[in-house]
Amino acid sequence: MSDRKEALARKIEKAIRGDVEELKTYLAEKRHRMRKKEWGYSNPAAVVVGCDEEKIEGLKRSARALYDALKKRPTLDVPDVVIAAEGAEDEAINRDLAAGHKIKVVPEDVLPDIYVTDDPYRAAAMAAMGASVVKDVNLFRDLRRFRKEEEEAPGVGYEFHVYAPKKEGMALYLYDDEFTVDRTRIPMEKHEDTFYAQIPMERLPVYYNFGDGEEEFVDPYAKALSLNGRRGYAFDGIESYFSEDYVEKKEHPVIYELHVKDFTYELETEASPGTFCAMSESITVEGTPVGFDHLKNLGVDYIHLLPVHNYLTVFEEAESKGDEVNYNWGYDPDHYFAPENSYAVDPADPTSALTGFGELIRAAHAAGIGIVMDVVYNHLYLGEKSSMVRLNPYAVRRFEDGMLSNGSGTGTEVATEESHMRKLILDSIEYFQKLGVDGFRFDLCGLMDDETMAEIEDAVYERNPNALLYGEPWMAAESALDESLRLKTEDRATAFFDDDYRNGLRGDSFSKTMGWIGGDFSAQDHLMSALSGGGKHANNLAYFSCHDDLVLGDFLDEAMDASEEDKERVAKLAFAVLLLTPGPVLFTEGDEYLRRRYKENPYNGPASAVALHWEELLAKKSLASYVKDLIELRHKTDLSRHEILGEEAGFILIKNEGRIFAVNGTDEAKEIKGLDEREYKIIFGEKGKTEEALHEAIVPGKSFIVIE
Numbered sequence: 001m002s003d004r005k006e007a008l009a010r011k012i013e014k015a016i017r018g019d020v021e022e023l024k025t026y027l028a029e030k031r032h033r034m035r036k037k038e039w040g041y042s043n044p045a046a047v048v049v050g051c052d053e054e055k056i057e058g059l060k061r062s063a064r065a066l067y068d069a070l071k072k073r074p075t076l077d078v079p080d081v082v083i084a085a086e087g088a089e090d091e092a093i094n095r096d097l098a099a100g101h102k103i104k105v106v107p108e109d110v111l112p113d114i115y116v117t118d119d120p121y122r123a124a125a126m127a128a129m130g131a132s133v134v135k136d137v138n139l140f141r142d143l144r145r146f147r148k149e150e151e152e153a154p155g156v157g158y159e160f161h162v163y164a165p166k167k168e169g170m171a172l173y174l175y176d177d178e179f180t181v182d183r184t185r186i187p188m189e190k191h192e193d194t195f196y197a198q199i200p201m202e203r204l205p206v207y208y209n210f211g212d213g214e215e216e217f218v219d220p221y222a223k224a225l226s227l228n229g230r231r232g233y234a235f236d237g238i239e240s241y242f243s244e245d246y247v248e249k250k251e252h253p254v255i256y257e258l259h260v261k262d263f264t265y266e267l268e269t270e271a272s273p274g275t276f277c278a279m280s281e282s283i284t285v286e287g288t289p290v291g292f293d294h295l296k297n298l299g300v301d302y303i304h305l306l307p308v309h310n311y312l313t314v315f316e317e318a319e320s321k322g323d324e325v326n327y328n329w330g331y332d333p334d335h336y337f338a339p340e341n342s343y344a345v346d347p348a349d350p351t352s353a354l355t356g357f358g359e360l361i362r363a364a365h366a367a368g369i370g371i372v373m374d375v376v377y378n379h380l381y382l383g384e385k386s387s388m389v390r391l392n393p394y395a396v397r398r399f400e401d402g403m404l405s406n407g408s409g410t411g412t413e414v415a416t417e418e419s420h421m422r423k424l425i426l427d428s429i430e431y432f433q434k435l436g437v438d439g440f441r442f443d444l445c446g447l448m449d450d451e452t453m454a455e456i457e458d459a460v461y462e463r464n465p466n467a468l469l470y471g472e473p474w475m476a477a478e479s480a481l482d483e484s485l486r487l488k489t490e491d492r493a494t495a496f497f498d499d500d501y502r503n504g505l506r507g508d509s510f511s512k513t514m515g516w517i518g519g520d521f522s523a524q525d526h527l528m529s530a531l532s533g534g535g536k537h538a539n540n541l542a543y544f545s546c547h548d549d550l551v552l553g554d555f556l557d558e559a560m561d562a563s564e565e566d567k568e569r570v571a572k573l574a575f576a577v578l579l580l581t582p583g584p585v586l587f588t589e590g591d592e593y594l595r596r597r598y599k600e601n602p603y604n605g606p607a608s609a610v611a612l613h614w615e616e617l618l619a620k621k622s623l624a625s626y627v628k629d630l631i632e633l634r635h636k637t638d639l640s641r642h643e644i645l646g647e648e649a650g651f652i653l654i655k656n657e658g659r660i661f662a663v664n665g666t667d668e669a670k671e672i673k674g675l676d677e678r679e680y681k682i683i684f685g686e687k688g689k690t691e692e693a694l695h696e697a698i699v700p701g702k703s704f705i706v707i708e
Contacts (some may be wrong), residue, residue, distance in 0.1 A: 148182040154189075157201040158234060162210045162219060163420050164391045165193035172197045173216065175207040178226035178348075185211075205235035205350075210391075217387040218335070220424065223431070224350035225338045227316045233350035241354050243361065243436040247370040249466035252582055252639050253301040254631055255372065257546055258589040260305065260343050261327060265611035267291050274321050274607075276308075276343050276356030280363035288621060290614045295369065298592065298624070299631040302370040302468060304441055306547060308343060308357065309373070309428075310335040312381045313604070316342040327605030329547060330374075331443060332381035332410075334388075336428040354435075361436040370438030372468060377425050378447040383412035394418045399480045407447045407479030417449040417485055425452065426459055433463050442471030445496070449485040457493050470495040470541045470584060495539040495584050497546075501530050505577055506544040512558045516577070516665050517570040521649040528644055531654065533582045543586040544574050549601060552587075553594035568594065568623055569702045576663050576704035579630040580654065582639040592627040593620040622687065629688035633706065645674075651699075659683070659708040664699040672697040672707070680707045 152174075160172050174184040188195035188210075199206070209231050210217045218225070222232035264278040267290065271277035283290050289297040307330030320326045321342070330340065344352035364371050380386040380396075383404070389395045389412075397405040397415040407413045415421055429440060440460070442448065460467045473489050473496040489496050499509075504523025507515040514520055516527060529535060530542055545552045552574065556567045571594055578585050589595070590612050602610050617624055637656055646653035650666040660680075664670045680694040684706035694707050 150184050152184050152186050154186055154197045155200040155203070156198055158204055158236070159196060159198045160188070160208065160210075160219070160234070161194055161196045162188070162217070162221075162391060163194050164210075164212075165420075166393060167195070167212050167391070169212060170195040171211050171213070172199075173209045173211050174199070174203070175209075175231060178207055178231055201236060205233060207231045207233055215390060217391050220335065220388045220391065221337055221427070222335060223337050224354060225310055225335065225341065226350055227341060227347060229310050229312065229334055229338075229341075235351060241358050242434045243358065244434060244463070245365055245436060246438050246464045246466055247301075247365060247368060250301045250370075250468075252634065253370075253468060253584045254299070254579070254634065255302045255304050255468075255584060255586040256295060256298070256300040256589065257304040257586055258306070259329060259547065259610075260308065261607055262611050263589060264291065265607050266614060271345050271356075272318070272321050274343065275345050276339075276353070276360045277345050280360045285614060286618060288618055290617065292363065292367075294617065294624075296367045298628050299635065300369065302372050302439065303364055304372040304586065305374060306330055307333065307374050307376055307443075308340050309333060309375065310338045310340050311376075314340075314342050316340075316344075316347045318347055324606040324608040325604075327607040327610070329603045331376050331603070333376045333379075334381055334386055336375075336377065336424065337431055358435065365436065370468065371436070372439040372441055373432055373437050374441045374443060375428070376443040377414060377416060377428075378442075378444040379408035379410045379413050381410070383410070388424075392418075392420055395421050397480050405478075405480035407475040407477050407481065408444055409476035413447050413479060413481075416447070416452045417481070422452045422455065426455060429456060429460060430463070433460065433467075438464070438466070439468030439470075442469075442494070444474065444476060445471030445494070446473050446475040446487055447479055447481065448487060449481060450488045450491070451485070453487060453492055453494060461493070468495075468584065469493065470497070470539075470586075472497055473537065474499075490538045493539060495541040496537040498530065498536040498540050498542055500526055500536050501540070501542045501581075502544050506552065506555060506574055507559050509549045512550075512555065514559045514570075516650070517573040518559065519650070519665065519667070521665065524649055524652075527577065528647075528652070530581050531577070531642060531652070532644060533640065533642070535583070539583070541584045541586060542578055542581040544578055545591055546586060546588050551595060551597055552591045553596045554598060554600070556594070557596065564594075566702075568620075571623065572626055573663065573665055573702060573704060575627050575630055577652070579627075579634045580637075580639070580642075580661060580663070582642065590616075592624045593617045594623065626688045629684065633684055633689065659706055661704075661706050662699045663704045664701055667701040669701055670699045672699060682707050 162170060164170055170188045170190070172186040172188055174186065176182070186197050186199065188197040190196075195210075207226055208219070210219060218229060219232040222234075223238055224233040224235065225231065226233060260276065260279055261274040264273045264275065267273055267278060267281070267283060269278040269281045269283065269291070271281065278291075280292050282293050284293060288294075295303060311328065311330045311332045312334045313328040313330075313332040314320070315323070315326050326342075338350075339353040339357050341347040341350070341353050344356055346352040361371050380388060383389065384396065395415060395418060396412045397407075399405055404411065405413050416425060432440075440456075442453075445453070457469065460469060471494055473487060500523070503509060503515060504526050505516050507513050507518060507520075516523055526535075530540060534540070535542065545555065549555075550558060552571060553567070556562075556570065560567060560570070571591075575587075575592075578587065593616055595612060595616060597610050599609065637659075639656075641656050643655040644653070645655050645660075648670075650664070651670045652661075652663040652665070653672065654661040660672060660675070662670070662672055675697055680697070682690060682692050682694050682705055684690065684704070685692070686700075686703055686705075697707075699705055
């Protein structure tokens, strides 16, 4: 490089640093009362203050310099540009911005590697902040004219295709990496409503997107994505990740629901916490198995992973992993094939998440544990702004007047009855089955039409007759889905969550009042029905808590004025009834030792609050051991042979092949009457499995015993 060019490069870099530092200082001063640490995002960058004309003009002048600097350093993490408004007084919104949460904009079109200001949520954000005047600054919109684009003819080898029924023409854009804006354009041929193009195999791997000349789209079928879902990544050898080695069928499976980051955030693992690989590591602390070894020790049959397909509400950069506010449950989907990069050991490598996911599946299968994916086919986080909908406008459901249907409560809902969306969903499920996934939990399944669910069942069971399917049978709000097309739970092989069981056993989620375990026995008939193999649905899933609302420990804190010892006692009752119930049952991470989150629905963390604190397991090993013994007892019992013996309120008696299971939810001791004239022994008592003589057939208050 010549001296002149070096001097120019230094001048550009200095100018950029000056602008960025000036703005960071300005905003730090504006919000110092709301933030204890220095202003910054996961990738600190400029924040444009919409009403400051002087700074706007200065930043416009430096846009070309910023563009040139990014070209010179293609591996540099591209900064995020966020629009704020001068005089925004809403502290909650400001705090959210300061934390770097994704009120942040999502790329709309031309530069998917840079966040621009035409954010689909900006208007709502500004309204919430009470900003009456907002002046947009599209720093990077004018940079299109500086992009170098080469035309190339299609080749033969690797095929790309994209369904775009309303597009007249489409092109395939190839990029050298995830950040550069220069690209190669390859025209695509249209057959019916789908566009096709091929490239030689030697061009792989390659980053790519599709475009129509005005907008750019990420491939809805991409099996891997660049950081933050900005570009697709095509590579050879996807078959090497396939492993259709499923677990054996479980008649009455125990499902353990968890979030990858919750579960691993405080583990000392070789792989970074918050990753698939950290999930599968073998760890013992003070002689107690923790992490994945805890699940093996507990004896659960399936691990239910909260959404791990790509979603938009976290930063995926490696340096963001330890950021406690960089957290979300994941019910904000944007792609239905690529796994979430934030769970990868090396998120900058688009195949790292696939590799880690495969390792987790293999480790689980080696332990005899199945993997269930929580899939969110009912809505897209960006709604009409998503690539999927911009390519296929029929992908979202509408009322007859054209208004968007919002049965998901997120702004839109997916039109699962539309032929291409139905095919995409079926293809997504088939793909994850090929990766070795054993089952699926369908979020807001009530928004999925019955025919799609029927086709899912047929396809899933044809590939794996032992697969496990369950879902939420409800909607979040009114839907435009035609009544004649709606889910018919009684006709489905899929199991459905029984919220009456949860409210009846534990207590009501809304009123926060105790149920059967706390002395309200009004739901005993429903519980007895479930214990006899019935329940609310033809195929019932029993549970007393999941990630939604309050976990068991928090609920007991809310509903009971009692000691921790008493709370553990009723928790044991809840587990006893649950694990005696036939069919699939589910509980959420940490319930086995009364973990607390101290917050209802903490979908956005912070991670430090919702993480599993493994020292709490060490402190409550006896409770977790009790649950382990219950699971072992369940596995050794033919739950289909339950015979209900008693109808007394608060006292459940079940006979099963010579054993008597007695659950006493009252505060008074109860007698087991009508026993045969022979010697009995207690095989399960207050501390779990045991073997001791039964001297008198008395069940203490708030306790569970098994005799034979």
